[in-house]
Amino acid sequence: MASNNQNKPPKKLGVDEVTCDKEQKFGAEKMVGTANNARIRQAFSVVNGIQDLGLSSNPASNAGSECGTIEFTREDVEALLSEKMRYKNKFNYKERCENMMDYIKRLRLCIKWFQELEGDYAFEHERLRNALELSEQKCAEMELALRNKEEELNLIIVELRKSFASLQEKLAKEESDKLAALDSLAREKETRLNMERSHASLSEDLGKAQEELQSANQRIASINDMYKLLQEYNSSLQHYNTKLQKDIDAAHESIKRGEKEKSAIVENLSTLRGQYKSLQEQLSTYKASQDEAMRQKDALVHEVASMRVELQQVRDDRDHQLSQVQALTAEVIKHKELAVSSEDLEARCASQSNQIRSLSDQLAAAEEKLEVSDLSALETKTEFEGQKKLINELRNHLEDAEYKLIEGEKLRKRLHNTILELKGNIRVFCRVRPLLPDDSSGSEGKLISYPTTTEALGRGIDIMQNGQKHSFSFDRVFMPDESQEDVFVEISQLVQSALDGYKVCIFAYGQTGSGKTYTMMGKPGHPDLKGLIPRSLEQIFQTRQSLLSQGWKYEMQVSMLEIYNETIRDLLSTNRDASRLENACNGKQYAIKHDASGNTHVTDLTVVDVCSTKEVSYLLDRAAHSRSVGKTQMNEQSSRSHFVFTLRISGLNESTEQQVQGILNLIDLAGSERLSKSGSTGDRLKETQAINKSLSSLSDVIFALAKKEKKEDHVPFRNSKLTYLLQPCLGGDSKTLMFVNISPEASSVGESLCSLRFAARVNACEIGTPRRQTSMRSSESRLSLG
Ligand code: ADP
Ligand code: MG
Numbered sequence: 060m061a062s063n064n065q066n067k068p069p070k071k072l073g074v075d076e077v078t079c080d081k082e083q084k085f086g087a088e089k090m091v092g093t094a095n096n097a098r099i100r101q102a103f104s105v106v107n108g109i110q111d112l113g114l115s116s117n118p119a120s121n122a123g124s125e126c127g128t129i130e131f132t133r134e135d136v137e138a139l140l141s142e143k144m145r146y147k148n149k150f151n152y153k154e155r156c157e158n159m160m161d162y163i164k165r166l167r168l169c170i171k172w173f174q175e176l177e178g179d180y181a182f183e184h185e186r187l188r189n190a191l192e193l194s195e196q197k198c199a200e201m202e203l204a205l206r207n208k209e210e211e212l213n214l215i216i217v218e219l220r221k222s223f224a225s226l227q228e229k230l231a232k233e234e235s236d237k238l239a240a241l242d243s244l245a246r247e248k249e250t251r252l253n254m255e256r257s258h259a260s261l262s263e264d265l266g267k268a269q270e271e272l273q274s275a276n277q278r279i280a281s282i283n284d285m286y287k288l289l290q291e292y293n294s295s296l297q298h299y300n301t302k303l304q305k306d307i308d309a310a311h312e313s314i315k316r317g318e319k320e321k322s323a324i325v326e327n328l329s330t331l332r333g334q335y336k337s338l339q340e341q342l343s344t345y346k347a348s349q350d351e352a353m354r355q356k357d358a359l360v361h362e363v364a365s366m367r368v369e370l371q372q373v374r375d376d377r378d379h380q381l382s383q384v385q386a387l388t389a390e391v392i393k394h395k396e397l398a399v400s401s402e403d404l405e406a407r408c409a410s411q412s413n414q415i416r417s418l419s420d421q422l423a424a425a426e427e428k429l430e431v432s433d434l435s436a437l438e439t440k441t442e443f444e445g446q447k448k449l450i451n452e453l454r455n456h457l458e459d460a461e462y463k464l465i466e467g468e469k470l471r472k473r474l475h476n477t478i479l480e481l482k483g484n485i486r487v488f489c490r491v492r493p494l495l496p497d498d499s500s501g502s503e504g505k506l507i508s509y510p511t512t513t514e515a516l517g518r519g520i521d522i523m524q525n526g527q528k529h530s531f532s533f534d535r536v537f538m539p540d541e542s543q544e545d546v547f548v549e550i551s552q553l554v555q556s557a558l559d560g561y562k563v564c565i566f567a568y569g570q571t572g573s574g575k576t577y578t579m580m581g582k583p584g585h586p587d588l589k590g591l592i593p594r595s596l597e598q599i600f601q602t603r604q605s606l607l608s609q610g611w612k613y614e615m616q617v618s619m620l621e622i623y624n625e626t627i628r629d630l631l632s633t634n635r636d637a638s639r640l641e642n643a644c645n646g647k648q649y650a651i652k653h654d655a656s657g658n659t660h661v662t663d664l665t666v667v668d669v670c671s672t673k674e675v676s677y678l679l680d681r682a683a684h685s686r687s688v689g690k691t692q693m694n695e696q697s698s699r700s701h702f703v704f705t706l707r708i709s710g711l712n713e714s715t716e717q718q719v720q721g722i723l724n725l726i727d728l729a730g731s732e733r734l735s736k737s738g739s740t741g742d743r744l745k746e747t748q749a750i751n752k753s754l755s756s757l758s759d760v761i762f763a764l765a766k767k768e769k770k771e772d773h774v775p776f777r778n779s780k781l782t783y784l785l786q787p788c789l790g791g792d793s794k795t796l797m798f799v800n801i802s803p804e805a806s807s808v809g810e811s812l813c814s815l816r817f818a819a820r821v822n823a824c825e826i827g828t829p830r831r832q833t834s835m836r837s838s839e840s841r842l843s844l845g
Contacts, residue, residue, distance in 0.1 A: 560719030571730030
């Protein structure tokens with residue numbers, strides 16, 4: 060038994076350890092008070108097979124009191140299990156048996172409780188399982204609901220994200236606004252500070268100003284007095300002004316009179332020239348007749364001399380004969396007897412005296428002749444003298460006339476400049492070409508007419524369209540029969556201006572076939588029909604020669620280019636293909652640049668120094684060739700491009716150190732016909748659009764310049780290559796002339812009307828007063844040409 064008891068503690072200890080472990084694990088402090096826990100612990104103890112428990116002398120506190128509802132605590136069970144039987148007498152089995160019985164009773168009670176407890180547990184277990192199933196069902200439902208909720212939430216999240224993004228954007232915007240606001244705030248602060256500072260200074264100023272005010276008040280009083288005086292002065296000035304206005308009117312009248320006088324002078328001059336020519340012719344005939352007379356006189360003098368010699372001989376002969384006669388008479392006397400021979404001698408004598416008579420007759424005739432010839436010589440001499448006088452008179456007259464001519468020219472120049480000043484520097488000439496044999500036969504006379512009133516003579520043009528008459532007037536209208544020379548005379552003054560240092564532009568505007576190229580270049584192969592460009596250059600070179608004596612030396616440079624579809628082509632380039640290729644791949648070629656002093660430079664453009672008309676005509680030929688090459692290669696006509704001839708002139712007067720820089724631009728514009736008429740498509744369309752664009756930019760520039768005079772707008776020079784190239788020559792200090800060329804063909808009436816309308820608008824423009832570009836020589840002032 061003892062070994063039985065001794066063996067038990069390790070088992071109990073094991074149980075204790077387990078329970079202790081469990082307790083620690085679950086963190087339960089006491090089993091008492093919590094029925095379930097207590098039950099679990101006790102159940103453990105029982106399951107651990109402690110059914111053969113020993114007897115205990117200390118029964119549980121409530122053991123045996125209530126059989127059915129006895130509750131065991133853990134201590135009770137432990138106390139029950141660790142109960143030891145102690146006996147006074149080891150062999151008192153009866154007592155031991157009783158004790159054991161008691162112990163067993165208690166154990167049974169305990170077991171019974173345990174079993175009840177187990178039943179409870181089973182019931183509990185069932186209930187819990189039901190509850191679990193229920194809760195699982197609920198859980199599944201919940202999960203479903205959750206999933207739905209989650210989807211809903213996801214949707215909401217997406218929406219929220221979107222709104223988040225938009226909000227972020229808004230935020231960014233707001234932030235930038237805020238930054239801007241901050242910036243402006245800072246600026247405002249600064250300005251406020253500045254204001255405060257200025258306020259301070261202003262208040263100082265105010266103080267000063269108040270002081271000044273006082274003094275000013277005093278001054279005002281004195282000024283008021285002065286004002287009264289000035290008012291009086293003003294009224295007198297106004298009087299003076301009205302007087303001046305009258306003077307201006309008078310001056311205008313005198314200009315008109317001057318113009319009339321000018322034309323009278325010019326007429327006078329031409330008649331004088333005619334007179335001079337006829338007189339010179341007369342003079343030469345007189346000279347010839349005088350020479351003839353002199354020759355005759357010489358011959359006569361010669362004849363007279365020979366006659367005289369003859370006479371002398373005859374006289375000698377006579378004297379000799381007389382002496383012979385005397386001798387013979389003496390002989391007769393001496394030899395009276397020689398009577399026979401005397402008759403002979405008498406006969407001889409008679410014949411000889413006859414001879415003598417005839418000879419003296421001859422002599423008399425010769426003398427008469429001599430006298431006559433002497434007379435005629437005298438007459439021719441007097442005539443010659445008279446002629447000489449007449450010639451001298453005529454010379455004086457001519458000198459007078461030339462002086463008058465020079466004076467007239469000076470007056471004309473002055474009047475020209477006055478007219479320009481009054482008119483502004485844009486002028487418009489209209490030229491109507493004659494009907495050509497190839498033209499469609501339309502009677503020009505009926506379509507285009509020229510008013511003959513004194514006011515509109517040479518300045519007006521009327522054109523009929525659909526039975527309606529449209530009248531225009533320009534600075535000059537050239538009728539079809541007016542020659543190239545007639546046209547040039549009118550612009551020679553302008554060309555002269557280029558030598559005087561002005562920038563000059565002359566345009567030819569009009570539809571294709573209206574005579575632009577004819578006007579500018581003339582007819583190839585007909586030197587007498589050459590156009591403005593060759594004539595201008597001739598004049599320039601002539602004038603250059605005559606100005607040499609006044610100390611002027613000029614340098615000239617020529618460039619020629621073509622603007623086709625807004626692309627510049629160099630017409631003097633020697634290797635055209637290479638340059639074109641380069642041009643294609645390098646947009647920088649032929650870039651237009653203006654420097655600060657108003658000089659224009661076109662990169663890579665050929666510029667040639669020239670000093671004679673011959674050189675220029677060679678260059679013109681080269682350019683014409685270049686143009687025609689372009690024509691065949693691109694299958695185009697030259698009339699689809701603008702041709703720009705530029706002559707740069709830089710003159711230097713060594714004696715006065717004066718310097719001038721002039722530019723002469725002569726431009727043959729592309730045909731101005733409108734899109735509808737040419738029925739263009741493709742390349743043609745593009746080209747026509749380019750032409751229309753550049754022509755309209757040209758007019759825009761001209762109109763803007765006219766407006767600018769009234770201080771409006773900017774001038775759109777950059778809208779086309781042409782206007783940008785000519786920018787310095789179109790501004791306020793240059794002279795511009797536009798030829799509007801008109802074709803008389805009936806089919807061109809529409810285009811002609813368009814051209815005339817355009818020209819009339821240009822004609823109405825007033826752009827400033829031209830200015831000469833002169834300067835005194837300095838190291839840097841040579842013309843930059845390029
Ligand atoms: P555009 O250059 O305007 O196209 P052109 O100058 O080529 O016109 O002239 C067309 C034709 O008319 C040419 O044959 C030209 O010789 C002739 N022509 C133009 N103007 C005159 C004129 N004033 N006198 C004689 N013929 C002219
Ligand atoms: Mg042409």
